Amino acid sequence: MTHPGLTNGPIYLDYNATTPVDPRVVDAALPYLTHHFGNPSSSHTYADAPRAAVGQARRQVADLLGAAPGEIVFTAGGSEADTLAVRGVALAARGRADQVITQATEHPAVLEACDSLQADGFTITRLPVDEHGQVDPAVLEATITDRTVLVSIMAANSETGTLQPLAQLAAIAHRYGALFHTDAAQAAGKIPLDVKDLGVDLLTVVGHKMYAPKGVGALYVRSGTAVQPVIRGGGQERGLRAGTENVALIVALGAAAQLAADDLPTEGKHLVGLRDALHDRLDALMPGLIRLNGHPTQRLPGTLNLSLTGVNGRDLLAATPQIAAATGSACHEGLDTPSAVLTAMGLGAERSRSAIRLSLGRWTTADQVDQAAALLASRYAVLSAQAATTP
Template sequence: MTAIYLDNNASTPIDPSVAAAMRPYLEEAFGNPSSGHWASTPAKAALEKARGQVAALLDSEPDEIVFTSGGSEANNLAIKGTFFALKHKGEHIITTAVEHPAVLAPCRFLEQLGATVTYLPVDSTGRVEPEAVRRAITPRTILISVMHANNEVGTIQPIEEIGAVAREHGIRFHTDAAQSVGKIPTKVDALGVDLLTIAGHKLYAPKGIGALYVRRGVTLEPLIHGAGHELGRRAGTESALLAVGLGAACALATDLEPMTGIRRLRDHLWEALQHRFGERIVLNGHPEHRLPNTVSVSFVGVAGAEVLAKLDGVAASTGSACHAGRVELSPVLAAMGVPEEIGMGAVRFSLGRITNEAEIDAVVDQLRTHMLPAGSPGGS
C-alpha cells in the first residue's frame, strides 16, 4: 500500500526545517523565559525571535503577537476576551453560519451569559455578503468574526470588504485565518482586521502552538489569569520549543511561491475528476475564491464515507459526520443549501507541500476503478 496524504487542512506534517529549528530546544535553552538569569536568556531570545517571525508573516509588530496553545484558544481569546472587555458597550456579536466550531461554540457559550449573536447566512458557494454584515450591525455590536477561508470547502471570504465595513462603524473585527495562513496573503493591514487567529499545525508547525494577532490598542480580558505573561494577555510560562517551531513555520510561509504548484495540482485533480465522472461529481465551494490546495467534491448518489473506504492508503476527509449511528450532512454544506443527496457524498481532498502529480493521478485511478462500473462513461 502506498500512503497518500491529502488531508492537509486537518493537519500538516512538521516541515523538516521546522523540526531542525526546534531540535536544540529539546535539550538546551530549558530555562523559564521570564526568569532573569543565564538559563532564561537563550529561551527568552528564542521566544522573541519567533514572535518576530510570526509578526513578519502578518506584517505586524512583534508586541501584537500573543502565543497560544493553538487556533481554538486563539479564537476563544478573541471572542470571549472581547465580550468581557467590551460588554459595558454592548453585547452583540456578528458571525457566519459556516464558521469553525472554535468560533461557533464560544459564541453559543456567550449567549448563555447575555450575548446576542447574529449568524449570517452564506450563498451557495459559502460566501457571506459584506452588505449583509453592514445590515446586521446595531448600536450594541462589539465584534464581527468572519473566517478568512473555510476549512471544509476552501471558500475565501471577502475579508477586506468586511474589514472596511467594520472600520466604518468602529467595530472590532476578528478573522479565523487558521486555514489561510501560509496559503494566501494574510497581511493584517490589507485585510483590515484587529484580531487574527493562527494554528501552528495547519502550516507545518507542531500541534499545541498557535497565535493571536492583537492590534495595538485592542484590549482583551484574558482567558487564563495568572502572572503577566504575553504582556498580560495570556498567563502561563511560554514554551520556547513550540514558539520556535511556529516561528520557523511562519518564516517558511513568507514564500508563497510553492502555492503556485499546489494550485496547479488542485486544478489538475478537479479537471481529472470532471473528466472521469462528469455529472456524477459536483464541486463544493467557490470556483474561484478558493484556497489553492482545497478540492471539496460531492459524488452524487454515494456516501462520502463509502468513497473513502474504497481508497487504499489515501488519507482524506468526508463532508459529513456520524452521530449516534447515523450520518448527518455537514453544517457547512447545509448552510450553503447543498441538497442532502449531494452533500452526503462530499469528500475533501486538501493538498500540501509534499503532494505530487503521481499521487493525484493514483487517487483518480483508484476512484475510477472502484466507483465506475464497467462500460459506464469514463470507465474504460
C-alpha cells in the first residue's frame, strides 16, 4: 500500500532525512491526543492510562535494543539524547577524566556537544576515518588514554550508510575505563542492535528516522552509568530528563519500535534487494560513470551514495523534480560545498560535489526503483551534453 503522504508526489528516496509516520503508529498515538490526556505523574485515575502507555513504550523500545525498560530515557529527539549522553557523562566525571573521543564524520549534535565541553576545559579528539568512512580500531587504541571519559562513535553514517565496528571500539574504550556512546539514529530499526552484544553504555534512538513523528527520541543508559542531567526540573525519567512526558509521541515511538522489531528480518533483506537493484540499474544505464561512496558491504540496507562523473549532484536533483532525494545529510542540505563526510573520507571536491544520496524505505517499490534510475540517467545525459558544449 502507498503511504497517504506519498500519494501523487515525487518518488521519495530521502528516508534517511525523515520517514513518513506509519499509519499504525498514528493509530496507536491518537488516543493520547484525543482521550487519555492525564499527566502520567498524577495520582488519580486520569493518569492511569497515560502512565501505563509510557511504561509499555519503554518496554517496546528496550526490547528493540535488548535492554531493560529501566535503562530507557525518553527525550525530545536525537540531538537532546546525544547532548545528554556526551555532556552528561563528561560532566559527571569532571575531575576524574577530561578527554572525549569522537570521529570526524560524527553527527553535528555530538560534535557540537563536544565543542561545548572543550569550552569547559575538556580535551576533544576527533578520529579520522578511512576511504570507506570507518574508524580503524587501531587508531582509537593509539589515541585513548586513562584520562578518556567517553568515546562517542555513531552506528551508521546518514550520508553513506557506512556501519562502524562498534563492538571492537566499545571493547577498547572499556579496557581503558572509558564509557562508549553510539548515535544509532540511522541504524535503530534498520539493522539488529543488541546493547549487550555491542557492549555500548549509551545509545541514541530517534523517532522520525524509524516511522514515528519528529520531536521524540530515547537514550539507552546502561544501568549504573553516571550521567548528569542537562534539563533539570521535576525529576521525570529517573531524574535524567525533566519535563512532563509527551505521552502521545512516546507511545508513537514505542509502536514504531515494535513494528521495526517485528519486521526487521524481512524488511532489511527487502531493502538490500531494492538498493542493489537501483545501483545495478544505474550502472547499466551509465556504465563506468558512477562510483559508490561508503563501504561496499558494511552499510545500511537502504542507503546508496553515488558520485556521477562530470555532473553536480545538486544540479542533477534539481533537474529531476520527479525524485525527492538529497546530496547528503539533511542537516547540511542547501549548502553548495563539498560534503564534510566525503571530504573526511579523502574524496576530492569534484567527486564530493557530484554525489547524491538515495535512501530507500518502507514504501519504496521495485517500480519506483526502475523509474528513478531511468529519470536520473535521462537527466544526467542532458546535463552532461550541456556541460560538454559550455565553454
